[in-house]
Amino acid sequence: MKNWPTNSSRTEGCTLTGALSVSTSIADGLTIIHGPDGCVHHNASLLHALWHENEEGLFPRIYSTSMTEADVVFGGEERLVETLHAANRLHPGVICVLSSCVAAVIGDDVSTVCDTAGVQAVVITTGGFLGGGFSRGVSEALLALSSLGRKGEGNGTVNLIGEKNLEYEAEANYEEVNRLLALLGAKVQLRFVRKIPAHAISSLGSASLNILRDPSLTDVGRALEARFKTPYLSAFPVGLGGTLAFLQDVGEILGIESTDAINCEERYQKNLAVSFSDLDGSAITLDRGPVTSHVLIDELQESFGLVFTDQGIPVRLPDPLPVGTAGLSRLLHRWRRACRA
Amino acid sequence: MKQIALYGKGGIGKSTTSANISAALSDTGLAVLQIGCDPKRDSTRMLMHGRLIPTVMDQVRERGDREIATEDIVFSGYGGVRCVEAGGPEPGVGCAGRGIIATFQILERLGALSGDVIVYDVLGDVVCGGFAMPMREGYAQEVYLVTSGELMSLYAANNICKAIKRLSGRSRGICRLGGVIGNGKGLDQEEELVSRFAERIGSSLIFFVPRSTVVQKAELHKKTVIEYAPSSAQASVYRKLAENILANKRMDIPEPLEVEELEELAYEFIKD
Structure with a gap:
């Protein structure tokens, strides 16, 4: 069933939340939600709670147009104009404007209002029920914000596209990708979009490679390739073999010989197997969560001697899957604790 | 208290008929x-001698819904008929359907939905749930479809039957089709066609109002026919219509026709 009502996967929730997870990560940006206060309240509370959990005590900078019953009846465009001007007086690096469901239902023309209000703003399409959920919101936000990028010649650097700002291990995953790129002598130019000032987005078009966080962002990768001629890889690396393949792919695109980097990583992976040799023969039961990877499970059996059975220690694969060799190492640490508990 | 709602194609004469009833x-x-x-x-407007009274939504816009009093939105017209206009947004913005829902909430809160008879005169097409509001929540128990013999008018009436059928099927749905009011456009065999249509959807023709120039004259004088020409034949027609509605006990759940059936029906009368 396409719209199964019990589907509570975080990737298929609210389009608005998905877009906010991107727009609020612009350090000097300000996001306006054209809708009732409740949309800001719920989303700001959620973002704040998750940021707090990740030890970032900030509160997301979100404004509401505070639509009321009367605005729903008569149209809320004037509210949006007023809010745009109020936001502009704060001189943010960028103003993003998102539409709530109710504003989309009554047909408020957010794009035209922003075009004519005399305030520069990036409009992100987020009328949820019109199609798509959280992931769609992320993509729409990235596509809209890419309009701030300027075209440039490929300078040998890498952009990371669509890091999952709400995931617990976002920084650890970034560090892992950075470590792998460093093995090749490559650098990250822009984290699009995570903890960056708005002006940094202008460099979006000058990298030589875009690495998407996961394949759900393929449309974004294609759009950036069409506009800036920047090739893309569709995901952060997963698994031992996947990490080695990642190094090879990045090397090929950037024109860097990758043999040394791959050899180095293979040694690291072998050392990892040694350091977790105590898990050899451990019987574990995989709790089928929202994601799985047969390739990863096979690697865990072959390289670490784990035995997957119905009567072992219950463990689960995280969502999203662990990134790179270091991600796998963190996963094995958790499983080791479970086995020893 | 009898609560009736008149629905039908835009421009078919619902307001004229409602005001005269x-x-x-x-x-x-x-x-x-x-x-x-x-x-x-x-x-x-005709009950108010041409005056466009302030609407409920005008008042909401100007002072907020909590500040509205009954006398701000209920106005006395011909014969003491209390008149209310829901109003709504300018064309092309906002949500008129939501405005109808808001109006009903306000009238309910003010206790203004009172009297012996309430006549709801509703926008032609039930384009969203807001315009079905008079049929919901126990407001209008009887819906009357106003239609001429023109195909598009019958088409709109047939469409409204779908809404009545859907809403009457709900556990709290008390709304039924009271009948069809024919509002003549001067076509041949028009009364027969409208009567047959009523029969085919499982209802009956309550009354057929023939075309008359008195209606236009009355409107030019900003009055209902009842007031402008009380002794005219047309005034008698409207009185008879009102009488039939008041006496009507037949309430049906309609069975809307397929488009092809509707076209065949209309074609039958053209060929004849």
Whole structure:
């Protein structure tokens, strides 16, 4: 069933939340939600709670147009104009404007209002029920914000596209990708979009490679390739073999010989197997969560001697899957604790 | 209290018919409330001698819904008929359907939905749930479809039957089709066609109002026919219509026709 009502996967929730997870990560940006206060309240509370959990005590900078019953009846465009001007007086690096469901239902023309209000703003399409959920919101936000990028010649650097700002291990995953790129002598130019000032987005078009966080962002990768001629890889690396393949792919695109980097990583992976040799023969039961990877499970059996059975220690694969060799190492640490508990 | 709602294609004469029914009923001594449920806000204009009264939504916009008093939105017209216009947004913005829902909430809160008869005059097409509001929540128990013999008018009436059928099937749905009011455009065999249509959807023709120039004259004088030409044949027609509605006990759940069936029906009368 396409719209199964019990589907509570975080990737298929609210389009608005998905877009906010991107727009609020612009350090000097300000996001306006054209809708009732409740949309800001719920989303700001959620973002704040998750940021707090990740030890970032900030509160997301979100404004509401505070639509009321009367605005729903008569149209809320004037509210949006007023809010745009109020936001502009704060001189943010960028103003993003998102539409709530109710504003989309009554047909408020957010794009035209922003075009004519005399305030520069990036409009992100987020009328949820019109199609798509959280992931769609992320993509729409990235596509809209890419309009701030300027075209440039490929300078040998890498952009990371669509890091999952709400995931617990976002920084650890970034560090892992950075470590792998460093093995090749490559650098990250822009984290699009995570903890960056708005002006940094202008460099979006000058990298030589875009690495998407996961394949759900393929449309974004294609759009950036069409506009800036920047090739893309569709995901952060997963698994031992996947990490080695990642190094090879990045090397090929950037024109860097990758043999040394791959050899180095293979040694690291072998050392990892040694350091977790105590898990050899451990019987574990995989709790089928929202994601799985047969390739990863096979690697865990072959390289670490784990035995997957119905009567072992219950463990689960995280969502999203662990990134790179270091991600796998963190996963094995958790499983080791479970086995020893 | 009898609550009736008139639905039909835009421009078919719902407001003229509603106003004349209200006027005729008030002449019999009944306390009548007419509510225009259309952003055009002209349902009660003839009862108010051409005056476009402030709408409920005008008042909401100006002072907020909590500051509204009954006298701000209920106005006395011909024969003491209490007139209300829901109003709504300017064309092309906002949500008129939501405005109807808000109007009903306000009227309910103010206790303004009272009298012997309430006449709801509703926008032609039930384009969203808001315009079905008079059929919901126990407001209008009887819906009357106003139609001429023109195909598009019958088509709109047939469409409204779908809404009535859907809403009457709900556990709290008390709304039924009271009948069809023919509003003549001067076509051949028009009354027979409208009558056959009513029969085919499982209802009946309550009354057929023939075309008359008195209607236009009355409107030019900003009055209902009942007031402008009380002794005219057309005034008698409206009185008879009001009488039939008042006496009507037949309430049906309609069975809308397929488009092809509707076209065949109309074609039958053209060929003849």
